Amino acid sequence: MILRLENVSKSFGALKVTDAVTISVPRGEALGIIGPNGAGKSTLFNLITGNLLANAGRIEFLGRDVTRVPAMERVRMGVGRSFQIPQPFEGLTVFENLLTAAAFGRGGREADMVDACAQILEETELLKKANVVAGSLSLLDRKRLELARALATGPELLLLDEIAGGLTEGECKALVATIRGIHARGTTIIWIEHVLHALTSVVERLLVLDFGRVIGIGAPDEIMASKAVREIYLGLEV
Amino acid sequence: MLQTHGLTASYGQFRALFGVDIAVGEGECVAIIGANGAGKSTLMRSITGVIRNEPGMVLHRGEPIGALSSAEVMKRGIAMVPEGRRLFPSLTVEENLLIGGQVRKAQGPWNLEAIYDLFPILRERRKNPGTALSGGQQQMVAIGRALMSNPELLLCDEISLGLAPVVIRDIYAALPKIRAGGAAVVVVEQDIGKALAVADRVYCMMEGRVTLAAQAAAVSRQDIHAAYFGEAA
């Protein structure tokens, strides 16, 4: 198991956003997470990455208890993430964004990271814009940059938060191919996505979150077939 | 009554809206749907003057209001329930409500009592700080606060976000009563079913553009899926 969550809970004041979540993710898996807005998906990511600290429960990464380990250390251990709302370093160029992530996420000399960064840029179709200031990117490129920057930290576990939202069909296909490639290289992936067909074409298991609780986990077909999930998720009466 | 004309908006160098045209008629209920980041909230902020634009990009009864401050827009009778509710933490529930009608005191059905009748739970909690309420109750306060000015147009940005289905039902149950008070309503929603149930017309947005404009009754799920996700379902 690369990642284990045991009864992890998180509240903001009276609001319980993550409610005794228990999950195990084997190494190399691609896990999808779905759930309605505000279900606590992004919060779960924040707990795994250390951007938020859990109120209760235990988080293990690579067999080590990381429940109270700060975010920057978890990155160095191999937890990479993208943000749902892209958070580029706006004053830096795309390349510098990656370079920062590579230099600090992996820990190494800048000069040794250049080729790796260039390769990631190529893979995420950002190479052309390498020297453009991130603040001026379009939404699509920002999402690409989120992915690219997360990759640059050299993650063993990659957390993707809604990176396909708002992409056209073609863009989405390319993205799916990219993520498949990353997965194929052995990186464990957890992916929050509303664009279900994209998600289901990559992940092996699907987890449904509602009100901070896991209400279903299993093979995508099974989960998608369940009436409750469809109702909760799309709000459409089937 | 309200129209946008080629409305554009940016955050710094980042452009979030690309020429959006929508219209809301007197007493009408319009739904705006779209995925995360489609620009729905940005559209709402542009209409209410939180983001300022060229004067002519937003028209209210034919007058350009695109460059007005949010306070001036509000005084014209356009009230908003902002995304995330945004109650004032230092104010009690009652004060949160009162402040909504403090500046613009138009004639109309809505006052403190009427709001308490609409959402009775708030009467019990009126001395509590606004932020001590549950999410649904907070949403009720936010709606009540906007109603207090007796607006002619009410903009609701994701009023069901993060709420339990029962609570969502309660809140949506209030919408017809609000419309009965004479206000036109715009609801921004990701919950397509809910949106379609209340709206007369629907706009779907994607990446800062309107990708679908239709009568709610006439629209098919297919169309929505296409406009929402950018492809056939």
Place this chain on the structure above:
Amino acid sequence: MYRSTTRTRAGAATAIVVLALAVAGLALPAVASRSVIQDLFFILTMLTLAQIWNLLAGYGGLVSVGQQAFVGLGAYAMFAGVILLGWNPVWAILLGGLAALVLAVPTAYFAFRLQGAYFAIGTWVIAEVTRLLIAQWKALGGGTGTSLPREATSNILGTDLIRALFSVREAAARDILAYWLALVLVVAVTGGIYWLLRSRLGLALSAVRDNVEAARSVGVDARRLKWAVFLIAAAATGLTGALIFLQTARISPDAAFAVTDWTAYVIFIVVIGGIGTIEGPIVGVLVFFVLRSALADYGSWYLMTLGLIAIAVMLFAPKGLWGLISARSGLHLFPVRRRLVGPKIEGGI
């Protein structure tokens, strides 16, 4: 196949000019009058303080209004080294840097608990406390202050050599020495900051400035970074303070811990020139010096003008004069941008 470079034509030109200026600066005492040397000393030391404050506030987001604590303590430590320990003043300057560094540790520990405006005021209070404590130090004159003894000022390391070299009087030789030290210091500090910004720490600083949460998520330790910047800045400020008061040869708590002289004017310089750039403080210090020379005889009118100019710059050119210049011309004399060079890349800065 790919490489990263920060080189630009303007940067290369700047490097050559700076090198030439530094060499010329070293040789200058041979031809320049004492008054020029003294003006330059003032400009160089203020520039050093401005660059340091710019590093703190412009790059590190640490808006300190308590830098006078480090100027003052550095200066007092230098005096203590000379008067109480009998050190040569030149070595005692290093003691000044060390003392400031030591003070910075508890200061950071305390002030980093505070945010924004609280941080600013917290640093100011610490500077006041330091001033009041130093004012109790009877061996260095308490609130009265003290002067460097004659035998110390006349035996400063290197002045004999300078006297022989330029055949000048002792006082002039001291000025030249102080000027050289100031030149070395300003080059070291500016160069150090430039180097820092081009190192990976520079990336980290920008990342933290843009978005702390995201910075943490790519492994940047924002806290350690702040500590590092604060400590470096304190030590360099202490050295500068010691050097300034070596040249003055007299110290008192009010002079050494003057918030106006060592922090307010420095902030004016940085902001008028343009915060967050290396060029800004250089422009700022020149403007400040010109204003001071032109208006100093008008007493209160000078200070009134300075205050009003600061307000005007904030209102009409919040990025300072250099901000105006570089926005128009796209010029960066000290480029820190890394560009990826290789096939299939367009644009570039």
Place this chain on the structure above:
Amino acid sequence: GVGLAAPAIAQGAKIKLGYVSPQTGPLAGFAESDAYNIKAFLESEAGKNFDVIVKDSQSNPNRAAEVAKSLIVDDEIDLMLVGSTPENTNPVATTCEAEGMPVISTTAPWQPWFIGQQGNPGDPSSWKPFDFAFHYFWGLEDIIAVYTSMWKQLDTNGKVGGLFPNDADGNAWGDPKNGLKPGLEAAGFSLTDPGRYQNLSDDFTAQVNAFKAANAEIVTGVVIPPDFTTFWNQARQQGFRPKAVTVAKAILFPQSVETLGDAGNNLSSEVWWSASHPFKSSLTGQSSAELAADFTAKTGRPWTQPIGFSHSLFEVAANVMGRVSDPSDAEAIAAAIAATDMTTVVGKVAWNGAGVPPFAAKNVCKTPLVGGQWRKKADGGFDLVIVENATAPEIPTAGKMEALA
């Protein structure tokens, strides 16, 4: 009349005097007569040979040192003059000493001036005389003599409370070995000194309580005006009513006393110069009274003590420069200063070591000091009446010391 047919003038170029004064800032009161005195000096017979370059220290010691240096280096002055409290004289004198520029300084008691410029003021064995810095004024021993004689005119228990701030003056006055304490004790008074406070303190309860506890009937000290007002109000509010309050600095200027209103009546202090000092200017021939009257006529302001000293600085400068042949010869000027022996509008000035301990004898010369008391006039203004002249009998008294109501 000083012999001014000196060779210096024959060279044609005017002699440049540098003058650092606090034209602005809290010390500006000391500089209020500068413009008047300099004008009078330049218009006098002797003044024709001089240029005076005035620089404003803005009451800031940093700035004082800086402008002093600029006068020496940029303006290439021949002689520096400075006055107006140790905050102003010390940085200038230190700079001049380091630069080898002769400087004549005044209007600061000599202890804070001399000891205050030593590296370690606490260690007398380390004190060194100066080569270029010369000072004339009085010292704490004179204060002690004048104050104790004033108090002896009253019927008191001899218990004195002291207010000494942590600044150059306060540290010198309050020093247990070299300050007021030993002298007062020798004269039969006991001093309660609660400790150094910071200037601009907002509360003096601790001092009032200490004085009450010691049953003090006299208050003395060297206090800046705002602090004195605060202290004096609090003392009265808290029921502390001494028989005599004799302080320096705070009630130097009539304006400061006027701000106290009725509470200013019969406060006493030392007097270094007044309109009734029986001395004449060597420059203009005016008597003290004429100088004071002329100042008031020309500026519309009442006379103040610094006027005489500001005037005398230029008298001494003219006298000294009249005795040197090469104005650019700093050593010669220093020697000429040391050899001065003249009478100015503030009294005799001669660096002959009279009344000064050996370590400072070379650089310090003393002028006479008497004691005065502020008396409220019918129109609300105040008169400074000289009530004590034991150490300078040539200066007449105009009344007797009176106890506070």
Place this chain on the structure above:
Amino acid sequence: MIWVDTLVQGILLGGLYALFAAGLSLVFGIMRLVNLAHGDLIVFAAYLVLMGVTLLGLSPWTAALVAMPLMFGLGWLLQTAVLNRVLGKDILPPLLVTFGLSVALQNGLLEAFSADSRRIPAGALEGASLDLGLVTVGVMPLLTFASAVLAIVALNGLFYHTPLGRAFRATSDDAVTAGLMGIEPKRIFAMATGIAMVVVTIAALYLGMRSNFDPAIGPARLIYAFEAVIIGGLGSLWGTLAGGVIIGVAQTFGAAVNPEWQILAGHIAFLIVMLLKPRGLFPRAVD
């Protein structure tokens, strides 16, 4: 006995500091504005009152009443013309602008009124005292303290029980959403600064009657005022009073040990509070 006296005098001194700080607290609480010119504005108001007394022959109290609307107007103008334009997330622009203002104001006053120290004459009140048995206290410090309490009660009433106060709190919480309520944050800010200047006038009255003032004394008082505000917690007016009292009492007790420790003790009290409670004693839920 001495300790009781020290405590009482410290509390009364705290009233003075709280009065200096009350206006600052209002402005700092509502718009996070670090006004470095606050001390100089107090001095400016003191000159205004003094002019009323000397030129118009008014009593200090009437002169202060006359000065209040003038100061309100000045505050309004200052906020609309200058400060509103630099308010934002970055604390540096307002810091710098108010510092520039402080320097300009100090030197402007110096030009206008010279460096002479002045005083607002209060006649017999200056030395008047009240014997309370255990301690003897001055009438003036008592009045100062009472005025501080009164000012804080009044501001509190305004803040918590009027529509304007509601608008203040709402704007302070979230200026954008306040705009959606029809409130113009900039007008609210101007109003707040105007009101703060009225309080400044009261502070100036006591500053000027209690001791001498000159154009340069503003900054020395400013730091205590800031400490009082921060100790109290952002936006808490009673907290500001508590903060003032803590500094005042720390100062008098420090001085009772040795006058050398007087001012230091006040600062150290501040540092200790900040170490224990970095957001002050009575912080608001949000800031």
